[in-house]
Amino acid sequence: MSCEEIIADLTARELLPPAQAAAIRDYERTRPFSLHYELRTLLYLGIVLLSGGLGVLLYQHLDELSHGVIIAGLVTILLACFLYAFRHRAPFTWQLAPPAGVLPDYLLLLGCLTFLTLEGYVQAQYQVFGTRYGLALMLPAVLFFALAYLFDHRGVLSMAITALAAWVGVSIAPTSAFVRNDFSSVDLSGSAILLGLLLLGAGLASERLNRKPHFAFTYISLGSNLALLAATAALFSYQRAVLPPFAAGILILAISTFLVWYARRTHSYLFLLMGVVYGYIVVTYGFFQLLDFSGGDWFLASLYFPLSAAGVVFLFKNIHKILRQP
Numbered sequence: 001m002s003c004e005e006i007i008a009d010l011t012a013r014e015l016l017p018p019a020q021a022a023a024i025r026d027y028e029r030t031r032p033f034s035l036h037y038e039l040r041t042l043l044y045l046g047i048v049l050l051s052g053g054l055g056v057l058l059y060q061h062l063d064e065l066s067h068g069v070i071i072a073g074l075v076t077i078l079l080a081c082f083l084y085a086f087r088h089r090a091p092f093t094w095q096l097a098p099p100a101g102v103l104p105d106y107l108l109l110l111g112c113l114t115f116l117t118l119e120g121y122v123q124a125q126y127q128v129f130g131t132r133y134g135l136a137l138m139l140p141a142v143l144f145f146a147l148a149y150l151f152d153h154r155g156v157l158s159m160a161i162t163a164l165a166a167w168v169g170v171s172i173a174p175t176s177a178f179v180r181n182d183f184s185s186v187d188l189s190g191s192a193i194l195l196g197l198l199l200l201g202a203g204l205a206s207e208r209l210n211r212k213p214h215f216a217f218t219y220i221s222l223g224s225n226l227a228l229l230a231a232t233a234a235l236f237s238y239q240r241a242v243l244p245p246f247a248a249g250i251l252i253l254a255i256s257t258f259l260v261w262y263a264r265r266t267h268s269y270l271f272l273l274m275g276v277v278y279g280y281i282v283v284t285y286g287f288f289q290l291l292d293f294s295g296g297d298w299f300l301a302s303l304y305f306p307l308s309a310a311g312v313v314f315l316f317k318n319i320h321k322i323l324r325q326p
Contacts, residue, residue, distance in 0.1 A: 003028050043106050044155075051113040067125055074118040081111030089151050094211045097152035108151055112144060112159055137167035154218050161199065161222050168195050190242030192230035193251070199223025200255075220262065221270065228255055228278045235285060252282045267323045276315060280308065 007024055010016035016024075085108040090097040099105075119136065122128050129136040144160030147153065168191050203219030206212050234248040243251065259275030262268070284304070291301055315322070 043102070044109070047106055047110050047113065051110065051117060054114075055117055070121065071118070074114055074121065078111055078114045078118060081107040081114065085111065085151060092150060093152075096214050100151075104151075105153065108147065108153055109155055112140075112147065112156055115143065116140060133170045134167055137163055137170055141167055148215075149212065152212070154215065157215060157218050158222065161218070165192070165195060165226060168192070189230040189234045189237070193227050193234075193243070196223045196225070196227025196230065199226065200258075217268075221274075224255055224259055224271075224274060228252060228274070231255070232278065232281060235282070249282045249286060252278050256282070264323055269319065269323070272319070272323060284308070 004025070007016065007021050011018065011021050085100075085104040088100050088104040090100045119140065123136060141160055141163035144156050144163060148157035148160055199219050200223040203216040203223060206219065207216045231243065231248045231252045234243045235245050235252065237245075256275040256279035259271045260279075263270075263272035263275060287304060288301065291298070
């Protein structure tokens with residue numbers, strides 16, 4: 001219900017005097033509108049564009065600048081960002097740290113992106129890591145995890161998890177797959193599922209042990225998405241998948257059930273929708289596989305999608321009741 005509808009309902013039931021109703025309407029009409037999230041989004045976008053623009057600028061003027069000048073410039077930006085963020089950081093705590101300010105927050109992100117640019121440039125020009133691609137990915141993962149906990153930064157934590165996932169993929173896949181661009185014989189679903197489950201466990205442990213419990217959302221959302229996507233790929237793969245389709249389906253249903261339970265516990269729309277969507281995929285796949293195996297009653301199949309659409313409508317209509325504390 002909108003604010004106007006609530007005021008009208010309370011006034012009609014004589015629970016709200018007309019004078020107070022008029023005062024509330026006037027406040028709602030004239031109160032300032034918050035641009036907090038819009039400005040933060042623009043700042044994030046600006047940092048990404050700045051980092052990408054510097055990379056393009058360096059590429060276009062590579063012949064005019066020496067490698068030493070470029071590396072020195074990147075190192076200067078990197079150190080300036082990290083030193084400023086370090087000087088203005090809040091004292092370390094295992095709980096939610098007080099905000100240090102907008103500028104240190106975004107300069108830390110810029111420093112992390114600059115580090116990736118510097119590492120990629122040094123590797124491209126001097127082959128510092130050689131063919132040890134795993135080491136090149138593990139280095140930013142370790143650094144970003146340390147910075148995420150030191151500065152209590154969930155954005156840097158997401159970058160650390162992404163680097164960790166890339167390191168796992170490079171470590172599992174043979175080097176020839178990257179050299180020859182041939183991934184036809186590589187199956188990463190097993191390692192992705194394992195990493196996703198480990199991230200889920202890390203999120204639950206952070207809540208249970210009360211060590212950065214606000215990081216649990218990032219761990220669980222990224223970990224569950226990774227595990228569910230990998231298990232879904234295994235579900236529809238008949239050849240190279242580590243898990244057979246039946247086991248992949250059971251795993252997806254188990255994680256989906258957990259997400260629905262966790263969504264009710266934390267009142268999270270995101271986790272509820274994730275659990276329902278992935279669960280619906282498995283149920284639909286299993287239903288049509290069963291129909292195909294048994295000879296198929298296609299009249300029943302034609303009713304499946306209208307009935308499931310009605311279920312979706314019911315879900316969105318009662319989503320507040322579903323998320324109510326059990």
